[in-house]
Amino acid sequence: LGVPGEQELSGHGVSYCATCDGFFFRNKPIVVVGGGDSAFEEALFLTRFGSSVTLIHRRDSFRASQIMVDRAKANPTITLLTNTVVTSITGTSSPTQNTGAPIAIPGLTIKRPAVAPASVSSIAVRNVVTGEENTLDTNAVFVAIGHTPATDFAAGVVDRDNDGYVVVQGASTVTSAPGIFAAGDCVDRTYRQAISAAGMGCRAALDAQAYLTD
Known part of the structure; x- marks a missing residue:
């Protein structure tokens, strides 16, 4: 996507593979970005795990086949958000149960962090028609806008x-x-x-x- 927060939160809520990472977000809100068959396939797959799945597409029509669009519209877990782009991804760090003090083991000192790694908490979106900006709470952003091989x-x-x-x-x-x-x-x-x-x-x-x- 090339938006602030994407690279920093990659692997901590930003993913490019629903099959790989979907189960990490069981009973949590999920966002999928894209409008082709791949995006719809990922959105439908992620309904097995997420409490909700919001598919965001920058246009008002989809490149996906009509049967994929119809399946998504018929699924009550999926919300389609069109004419919308993601402008940034925000993450938060949650305090862990420890205080950050070293773990005492004879002959060995292990420093442990006082906070857990940052994870996705929300995204900022903008309607490309009206210019209206909003924030959407989510714990995962799956990017399915296509792939450009590094060749x-x-x-x-x-x-x-x-x-x-x-x-x-x-x-x-x-x-x-x-x-x-x-x-x-x-x-x-x-x-x-x-x-x-x-x-x-x-x-x-x-x-x-x-x-x-x-």
């Missing part, structure tokens, strides 16, 4: 598609440049999970081994 460093070296993903041959990790293999999110536009990236990394290693021994 600019490979521009002109290997073939990429129009969205910047590295093009590989079939189910392999072989790129257009001999001896260069690609794996993970720079190739995978569908799953984008650590475990699938790790598996693809294994395939890249095997492809590289085959290249070196041929």
Whole structure:
């Protein structure tokens, strides 16, 4: 999103994967930002956990398929907030049960923090039509506005598609440049999970081994 608080609270309420982090916010209010199928899929998935799910989109119409929009509208847990953008994300630190005093262990001193890490507590939003600004209480912000693979460093070296993903041959990790293999999110536009990236990394290693021994 590129708004104040997003980077600072990443991993502490700001997330980019509902499957990974949704269960951390059981019975808590959740916000999803986006208007495509991915955003609606995440919003519907998060209704399993959140006390409420608010989907925020900057336009008055959605890029998602109509069936996804209809499912969201039919779900009483989901609220659709259109013509709205997030302008900042705010977090708070909660005092822990300890005082911050060191833990006394013979031969070892462990300092413990007096406060817990900051977590998302609210977001500021602005209506792009009226300019009206408001604050929305939430404990989680899931960003689902699309992904831009970080492959600019490979521009002109290997073939990429129009969205910047590295093009590989079939189910392999072989790129257009001999001896260069690609794996993970720079190739995978569908799953984008650590475990699938790790598996693809294994395939890249095997492809590289085959290249070196041929």
